[in-house]
Amino acid sequence: VTEDEIVTAIEALLASHPDTLRVTRGDDAALWQPSRSHRSAISTDMLVEGVDFTREMMSLEDAGWRAMAANLSDLAAMGARPVLATVALGFPQDAIQKEVLELYRGIAECAARCRCCIAGGDLSRAAVWTIAVAVVGEVRPSNEKLRSGGRPGDVLAVTGPLGAARAGLFGETAGLQALKRPEPRIAEGRFLATSRNVAAMMDLSDGLSTDVRRLAAASGCGAELNAIPVADCARVLAQGRGEDAERFALAGGDDFELLVAIRPRAFSHLAARYAKRFGRELKKVGVLRVEPEILYKGERVEPSGWDHFAASADR
Amino acid sequence: VTEDEIVTAIEALLASHPDTLRVTRGDDAALWQPSRSHRSAISTDMLVEGVDFTREMMSLEDAGWRAMAANLSDLAAMGARPVLATVALGFPQDAIQKEVLELYRGIAECAARCRCCIAGGDLSRAAVWTIAVAVVGEVRPSNEKLRSGGRPGDVLAVTGPLGAARAGLFGETAGLQALKRPEPRIAEGRFLATSRNVAAMMDLSDGLSTDVRRLAAASGCGAELNAIPVADCARVLAQGRGEDAERFALAGGDDFELLVAIRPRAFSHLAARYAKRFGRELKKVGVLRVEPEILYKGERVEPSGWDHFAASADR
Numbered sequence: 001v002t003e004d005e006i007v008t009a010i011e012a013l014l015a016s017h018p019d020t021l022r023v024t025r026g027d028d029a030a031l032w033q034p035s036r037s038h039r040s041a042i043s044t045d046m047l048v049e050g051v052d053f054t055r056e057m058m059s060l061e062d063a064g065w066r067a068m069a070a071n072l073s074d075l076a077a078m079g080a081r082p083v084l085a086t087v088a089l090g091f092p093q094d095a096i097q098k099e100v101l102e103l104y105r106g107i108a109e110c111a112a113r114c115r116c117c118i119a120g121g122d123l124s125r126a127a128v129w130t131i132a133v134a135v136v137g138e139v140r141p142s143n144e145k146l147r148s149g150g151r152p153g154d155v156l157a158v159t160g161p162l163g164a165a166r167a168g169l170f171g172e173t174a175g176l177q178a179l180k181r182p183e184p185r186i187a188e189g190r191f192l193a194t195s196r197n198v199a200a201m202m203d204l205s206d207g208l209s210t211d212v213r214r215l216a217a218a219s220g221c222g223a224e225l226n227a228i229p230v231a232d233c234a235r236v237l238a239q240g241r242g243e244d245a246e247r248f249a250l251a252g253g254d255d256f257e258l259l260v261a262i263r264p265r266a267f268s269h270l271a272a273r274y275a276k277r278f279g280r281e282l283k284k285v286g287v288l289r290v291e292p293e294i295l296y297k298g299e300r301v302e303p304s305g306w307d308h309f310a311a312s313a314d315r
Numbered sequence: 316v317t318e319d320e321i322v323t324a325i326e327a328l329l330a331s332h333p334d335t336l337r338v339t340r341g342d343d344a345a346l347w348q349p350s351r352s353h354r355s356a357i358s359t360d361m362l363v364e365g366v367d368f369t370r371e372m373m374s375l376e377d378a379g380w381r382a383m384a385a386n387l388s389d390l391a392a393m394g395a396r397p398v399l400a401t402v403a404l405g406f407p408q409d410a411i412q413k414e415v416l417e418l419y420r421g422i423a424e425c426a427a428r429c430r431c432c433i434a435g436g437d438l439s440r441a442a443v444w445t446i447a448v449a450v451v452g453e454v455r456p457s458n459e460k461l462r463s464g465g466r467p468g469d470v471l472a473v474t475g476p477l478g479a480a481r482a483g484l485f486g487e488t489a490g491l492q493a494l495k496r497p498e499p500r501i502a503e504g505r506f507l508a509t510s511r512n513v514a515a516m517m518d519l520s521d522g523l524s525t526d527v528r529r530l531a532a533a534s535g536c537g538a539e540l541n542a543i544p545v546a547d548c549a550r551v552l553a554q555g556r557g558e559d560a561e562r563f564a565l566a567g568g569d570d571f572e573l574l575v576a577i578r579p580r581a582f583s584h585l586a587a588r589y590a591k592r593f594g595r596e597l598k599k600v601g602v603l604r605v606e607p608e609i610l611y612k613g614e615r616v617e618p619s620g621w622d623h624f625a626a627s628a629d630r
Binding site: 001003005006007009010013014016017029030032034035037038040042043044045046047048050051052083084086087088089090097100101104105108109111112117118119120121122123124125126127128130132134136138 | 320328399412439443445449
C-alpha cells in the first residue's frame with residue numbers, strides 16, 4: 001500500500017461527508033474562499049525524528065527550519081503569500097526547555113524570512129521530536145495554480161537544480177546545507193502564478209520522479225523527461241559514486257524547487273523574465289504527453305522518491 | 316518547568332520577530348483579519364498515543380473524534396464558527412490501512428457534526444499514533460471573546476457539569492463516553508459570544524483548577540470558586556472512593572465545557588436564556604476578585620489539572 005493509495009481511500013471516506021464550503025483538496029495546499037474577493041490556502045506537514053530527520057543529521061534548530069520550510073513550500077506551490085502558521089510540537093520526556101527553544105528558533109527564523117507569523121501552537125509530550133505545522137496563505141483568485149491544469153504539449157520546467165538534498169544524505173557538505181535549510185520558493189511561486197501561461201504547479205518535496213507522476217496524473221497526462229538540472233554538489237557526489245548525475249537527481253527527495261507546466265509557446269519568454277528577475281534559470285525538464293507513462297530519455301521511470309510508508313531516515 | 320513557563324519563553328522568542336499582521340496569541344485560538352469585515356480564528360492541538368490516550372482506553376475512531384473535538388472546542392471558546400481543518404497524522408510501522416481509516420472516520424464524524432470541512436492533511440510514519448489537527452473558524456469582530464476581558468466582580472460560570480472525563484479515567488462507563496466522545500460546545504460558545512455581557516471565555520480542556528487560573532491571570536484578577544457542578548457519574552465515582560465530589564471535578568481535565576466571565580448584573584438573565592435555548596444550566600461557579608489567589612471555598616487551590624510536562628496517560 002502506497003501513501004497515494006491510502007490518501008485515495010481517505011478521500012473516499014471524506015466524500016461521504018459533504019463539504020459545507022468549496023474546498024479544493026489533493027493539491028499541495030487546499031483552497032477556500034473566506035470572502036468574495038479572497039482566496040486562502042492551507043496546508044499541513046508533519047516532521048518526525050527518526051523518519052524525516054535524525055539528531056545526528058541536523059540540529060533541532062535546523063529541524064525547526066525544515067518543518068516550517070516544508071509547509072511554506074506548499075504555499076509557494078499554490079502561488080500563495082504566507083500569512084500565518086500554527087505549530088504543534090511533541091517532544092520526549094528528557095527534553096529540556098533550551099532544546100524546545102532551539103527548535104522554535106529555527107521555526108521562527110524560517111517563518112520570519114517568508115513573512116509568516118506564528119499564530120499559535122500546542123506543546124505535548126511524545127516519544128520522539130514531532131513537529132506538525134499548519135500554514136495559511138492568501139492568493140488572488142486569478143493566480144490560483146493547481147496540479148491539474150496541465151495538458152499534453154505543455155513544457156515541464158523546474159525553478160532550480162535538483163539533487164542537493166539527496167547528496168546531503170550522503171554527507172556532502174553543500175548538500176547537507178540544502179537538506180537542513182531549504183529555501184521555500186515563495187517569490188518564485190508568486191511570480192510564476194501571475195502568468196496565465198503557467199498551467200500547473202507543485203513543489204518537489206518528494207522528488208521529481210514521484211512528483212512529476214502526480215502532476216501528470218492530476219492533469220490527465222503522462223510525461224517525458226529528458227534533461228534534469230543537477231545541483232553542483234549532487235553532480236560531484238554522483239560522479240564520485242560512478243552514478244549518472246541526472247538519474248541521481250531524478251530520484252532525490254526534499255528538493256524544494258517548484259515543478260511547473262507551461263504553455264509551450266510562452267515558455268521562452270517566461271524563462272527569460274524568470275532569469276532576469278531571479279538570476280537563476282527556469283529549466284525545461286520535459287513535456288506533458290497524452291500517453292500515461294512517465295519516461296526519462298525514452299525509458300519508463302518508476303517512482304523512487306519519498307514515500308512515507310517505506311520511510312526511514314537514511315535513504 | 317511547567318507548560319505555561321515554556322509557552323512564555325516561546326512567546327519571548329517570537330516577539331523578536333515582529334508580526335506582519337495583527338494576531339492575538341495566548342488564547343484558545345489566535346485571531347486574524349483576512350479582510351476588513353472578517354475575523355478568522357486558528358488553533359492547533361496534538362494528541363499522542365501513550366500520553367493523551369492509550370489503545371486500551373479507546374478505539375482509534377474515538378481517538379480521532381477526540382483529536383478533532385479538542386480543536387473544535389478551542390474555536391467554541393472564541394465564539395467562532397468552524398470552517399475547516401487540516402489533519403497531520405503519524406502512525407506506527409505496523410499500522411494497516413484499515414486502522415488509518417478507522418481513525419479518520421472518528422475525525423470526519425466529529426468534524427461533520429460541527430460542520431467543519433477536512434481541507435487537507437499529511438501522513439507520516441511515527442513511533443506511535445500522533446494526531447495533529449489545526450482548525451480554522453470565523454467570528455464576527457463584535458463577538459470576539461478573549462481570556463483577558465474579565466474584571467473583578469464578574470461572575471464565573473460553566474456551560475455544564477464537570478468531572479465526567481476524569482471519572483472515565485477510573486473506568487466509569489458514562490465517564491468513558493465523555494472521555495472518548497466529548498462534544499465541543501460550538502453552539503453554546505456562539506450563543507454566549509453574542510452577549511456583550513460575556514467578558515471572557517475559554518474551554519476547560521486542562522481542568523477547572525488549571526484553566527480558571529489562566530483566565531483570571533489573563534484578566535489581571537484572582538478568583539474565588541464556591542460551587543462546582545458535578546457530572547452524575549463523577550459524583551457517584553467520587554463518593555464511592557470516599558472523595559469530595561466537587562474537589563474531584565475541580566481537579567479533572569478533559570472537560571470540554573466552557574468557562575465564562577459575565578458582568579454580574581447580566582448573569583441571571585443570560586442564564587435564563589441559556590437554559591431555555593440549550594435545556595441545560597449555565598452554572599455559576601464563583602467570581603473574579605482583585606486578589607490574585609485562586610480560592611475554593613476560602614482555601615487556596617493549586618493547579619492540579621492537566622500539564623503536559625507532568626503527563627502520563629493515567630492521572
